[in-house]
Amino acid sequence: xxxxxxxxxxxxxxxxxxxxxxxxxxxxxxxxxxxxxxxxxxxxxxxxxxxxxxxxxxxxxxxxxxxxxxxxxxxxxxxxxxxxxxxxxxxxxxxxxxxxxxxxxxxxxxxxxxxxxxxxxxxxxxxxxxxxxxxxxxxxxxxxxxxxxxxxxxxxxxxxxxxxxxxxxxxxxxxxxxxxxxxxxxxxxxxxxxxxxxxxxxxxxxxxxxxxxxxxxxxxxxxxxxxxxxxxxxxxxxxxxxxxxxxxxxxxxxxxxxxxxxx
Amino acid sequence: xxxxxxxxxxxxxxxxxxxxxxxxxxxxxxxxxxxxxxxxxxxxxxxxxxxxxxxxxxxxxxxxxxx
Numbered sequence: 239x240x241x242x243x244x245x246x247x248x249x250x251x252x253x254x255x256x257x258x259x260x261x262x263x264x265x266x267x268x269x270x271x272x273x274x275x276x277x278x279x280x281x282x283x284x285x286x287x288x289x290x291x292x293x294x295x296x297x298x299x300x301x302x303x304x305x306x307x308x309x310x311x312x313x314x315x316x317x318x319x320x321x322x323x324x325x326x327x328x329x330x331x332x333x334x335x336x337x338x339x340x341x342x343x344x345x346x347x348x349x350x351x352x353x354x355x356x357x358x359x360x361x362x363x364x365x366x367x368x369x370x371x372x373x374x375x376x377x378x379x380x381x382x383x384x385x386x387x388x389x390x391x392x393x394x395x396x397x398x399x400x401x402x403x404x405x406x407x408x409x410x411x412x413x414x415x416x417x418x419x420x421x422x423x424x425x426x427x428x429x430x431x432x433x434x435x436x437x438x439x440x441x442x443x444x445x446x447x448x449x450x451x452x453x454x455x456x457x458x459x460x461x462x463x464x465x466x467x468x469x470x471x472x473x474x475x476x477x478x479x480x481x482x483x484x485x486x487x488x489x490x491x492x493x494x495x496x497x498x499x500x501x
Numbered sequence: 502x503x504x505x506x507x508x509x510x511x512x513x514x515x516x517x518x519x520x521x522x523x524x525x526x527x528x529x530x531x532x533x534x535x536x537x538x539x540x541x542x543x544x545x546x547x548x549x550x551x552x553x554x555x556x557x558x559x560x561x562x563x564x565x566x567x568x
Binding site: 364 | 503504505507508509510511512513514515516518519521522525526527528529531532535536537538540541543544545546547548550551552554555556558559
């Protein structure tokens, strides 16, 4: 099977003994709803074995750390993320890891609901919707598309009513599932139930989206703000690594030393 | 309460070729084309895009360095 750099990497992580799930942009491509994603995002199990397995694969690839926490349970379990980059032939690979994706309430359930098919291990579409509620406007088209395919087309009203992002489809969903719509706490749905005008519904959808964008933006700003000292130390380390061609295992040890300031 | 089994089943369907309605307000024609491919073809599609994106990145960096 002809595969891309991130799929090869996924197979190698699994073969090395890591429990990982494809997530975010690559998951959207695999689900057929995003044409492209530059980065490879994975959710990694919070275990020393999984971290060691991933690091060993990345070391063989000649990967370097990008700004982020060390790939270690101590930091993953606090919600920090780890980032790497390497050259894979013509491709500049950027790979990102987290173990507790934002907005996903139950990590155990997330693993239980994961999808495994043809060697691909991937978050389920419901979890992907939560992960994609980011500060980027374009991610809400992805959410709308998942809600259309999984919710409206597959007839799961809770997904359709909760996550459709446009007036027309949401209006159709409310007409199709009036009982479920009445029980929804979503303002745009309630406005449609009350037969309010289109402008009010569209405004409610826009405000809802903007609230989500603001929430994610604030989350990221807090992380950046609380890691100022670490960022400066990381920049110094990165310069040293470039000058001395430090292998990933060496970078990892040094990064763990400076990352104690990450709370 | 969302039926998680149904979401898993729908997720599995999305890993097979399927058709996004032409009037989908969220996706471009490119994306609609991708949904009609099987997993192998989606991975190939992604491989081509990754090479293209890396070359674009390099050109941009080269341009910045020359400025």
